[in-house]
Amino acid sequence: MSLKKIEDKVFSRKRLTPDDALILFHSEDIFTLGRLASQVAYRINGNNAYFVQNHHINPTNICVNRCKFCAFSRSKGEKGAYELSIKDIIKKLGTEGSGVRGQGQDKLNSSLVTRHSSLPFTEVHIVGGLHPDWPFDFYLEMLRQIKKSFPHIHIKAFTAVEIDYFSKTSGLSLTDTLKALKSAGLDSIPGGGAEIFDVKVRAKICPEKINGKRWLEVMEKAHSIGIKSNATMLYGHHETYEHRVEHMLKLRELQDRTGGFQAFIPLSFHPKNTRLSKTVHCSPRPRSAKRGGLFTVHSNGIDDIKTIAISRLFLDNFPHIKAYWIMLGEKIAQLSLMFGADDLDGTIIEEKITHSAGALSEKAMSKAELINLIKKAGKVPVERDSFYKPVKNLE
Amino acid sequence: MKNRKYQTKKNINRITKKEGLKLFKSADLLGLGTMADKIRQELHTKGIVTFIIDRNINYTNICINRCSFCAFWRDEKSPEAYVLDKKTLFKKIKETIALGGTQILIQGGLHPEFDINYYIELLKSIKENFNIHVHGFSPPEIAYIADKAGFTLKKTIKILKEAGLDSIPGGGAEILSDRIRKKLSPKKIGKDRWLRVMEEAHKLGIKTTATMMFGSIEKPEDIVEHLDAIRKLQDKTHGFTAFIPWSFQPGNTELAQRTAYSVQRKNALRRTHHAVRYGATAVEYLRVLALSRIYLDNVPNIQASWVTQGLKLAQIALRFGANDFGSTMIEENVVASAGVKYMVSINDILNAIKGASLKPAQRDMYYNIIGYM
Secondary structure (H helix, E strand, O other): OOOHHHHHHHOOOOOOOOHHHHHHHHHOHEEEEEEEEHHHHHHHHOEOOOEOOOOEEEEEEOOOOOOOOOOOOOOOOOOOOOOOOOOHHHHHHHHHHHHOOOOOOEEEEEEEOOHHHHHHHHEEEOOOOOOOOOOOOHHHHHHHHHHHHHEEEEEEEOHHHHHHHHHHHHHHHHHHHHHHHHHHHHOOOOOOOOOOOOHHHHHHHHOOOHHHHHHHHHHHHHHHOOEEEEEEEEEOOOHHHHHHHEEEEHHHHHOOOOOOOEEEEEEEEEOOOOOOHHHHHHOOOHHHHOOOOOOOOOHHHHHHHHHHHHHHHHHHOOOOEEEOHHHOOOOHHHOOOOOOOOEEEEOOOOOOOOHHHOOOOOOHHHHHHHHHHHHOOEEEEEOOOOOOOOEOOOO | OOOOOOOOOOOHHHOOHHHHHHHHOOOHHHHHHHHHHHHHHHOEEEEEEEEEEEEEEOEEEEEOOOOOOOOOOEEOOOOOEEEHHHHHHHHHHHHHHHHOOOOEEEEEEOOOOOOHHHHHHHHHHHHHHOOOEEOOHHHEEEEEHHHHOOOHHHHHHHHHHHHHHEEEEEOOOOOHHHHHHHHHHHOOOHHHHHHHHHHHHHHHHOOOEEEEEEEEOOOOHHHHHHHHHHHHHHHHHOOOOEEEEEEEEOOOOOOHHHHHHHHHHHOOHHHHEEEEEEEOOOOHHHHHHHHHHHOOOOOOOOOHHHHHHHHHHOOOOOHOOOOEEEEEEOOOOHHHHHHOOOOOHHHHHHHHHOOOOOOEEEEEEOOOOOEEE
């Protein structure tokens, strides 16, 4: 099918309809998709490709939800279950951060850009399981202690799913929960837990998790009290193209109302070590899901770059599209920069969640490596803070 | 695109060396991809993507060449040095056949003790015991065998053919530019000798492939020089079945260690060092792949290298000029020794091809279809 009509819309800056997005998903013309998405990305972010120096902390893998697509979670008492104390977290941030990247010139570079602190990262990303016993106060204390020890670090923490859970365990309203988190030091919210909003798909992959409506409600409340967030979409499992478009449509509608989303992050499903990989029979192309065939690992790069490109075109009110290299692998993440993405996330010290599901990417990437990937894609590497302000333009 | 400059069928208006270089240096990735994809579709009209079920067998890792980009070679005295015994070799071949394999790719180091009789005996024993295609001995090995025996290349290849050699893999080409070879692999045969082995083989009716290893210290000019050398010989012989570009894997190699060291010492990111430290990125791989499809208008097949690029990027490569997924690699040792290991099953390969809306088919070395899957 010719994409001419959609091309015209993109050129004249008209909003794409859900039907347009579906046509794009069904199109094999990845080159036109790439060109259109690149054009939109250029309009919004110029030739910039952003990255952040960040540190991931997963306080616990004990989770009451046990979603089928997750290889990270454990039940309490199960082998491999762990809990970090606040002291552990502070220690990790203080010592491991500088230790991981001891490779040659990286030390040199990082000392240039972290004038404000002695740490080689500007952001800490904290997400974890829904722990059955930890009180809300524990999380507030965690935020306060981190801020106390590292006052210049931006804390991006707790998915909408965790925030909903805090509100339930504390008995506070969503707004009061968010306000408490904010005053304890929360700076922004990551986009996880969105998965796919469709009710039926959600019932198959994560029946215990809050529904899409509630996820959006948490985000709307957060945005309304001035907390920025991201939004994700987990694809490549049970969903159809229609479900993806519907998911993005809901995000676009909310963004029209609040403007609180910073980046959209499409996440390709990693089947290894998950229960979903054993139970779900699905072909690599969602539209032919009924034909069967076993799910396999990491097989659809074309779907990845198409999803990136379509999200860039459809989510016209999102400032950033992130190619999360941990999920995509560094090769597809780099290529995504030619398909509309403008952000590679960051150095990510100690990634755990995707690697539990067999991700082939490294667990951390040096700043020099990220810069190399971006430059080799012909883009301008920009180290950003958590609000996409340049920390130091590297060109 | 009606009056396309990059004619593929009759070599009229074929892209010149100068144009190739210009295209490679200045065209954008999506433009190169569009062009290469169109050519692939013209050459392979039914959207078929082929692959072969075979096993890489490396009879020894002892090698006198010791190329700086290679992590596989060992010194004869090294505790990790090995020579495969017959029993192990036969077991590997049996397993290959049991898994539906039709071919073995047999290559190894240049062992100081081996002479032509070793290779003759090896080939004969395989052929006496198995009905399997032997794709074996890259040009550096053939030249080494010839030199040791004091025979011409022609005589050597003829003898090996009579002993059971069916076709020759295109390895050891690295970059066919002597400027680069002197730096990377000074002991390995030069550009002309590599091409002469292939020419002699083609003349004797032996088909071969051609490879190119890029992403080390070469410049765009060297890549175009390489492609041009292959195209020229192919015009003469039509003996190349496929071209396989793949990228230098820096892990565990002297080349990467050497550069890491000098980077540390100078505290600077010199461009060449930088490139070798990381190897080629995905974007660079796709650019080289697309250029290969565009430039090599007389080579029918271009292989994607999932072994070096991973399955996802190899799948995308099918839209940037590649029409073949290479081998299923029941076993692979050389790239793995550089620390790169992508675990892939035949099912993964089938899904990757189908996921690109293309049709997977098993082939033999001559690109005859054995069966659709």
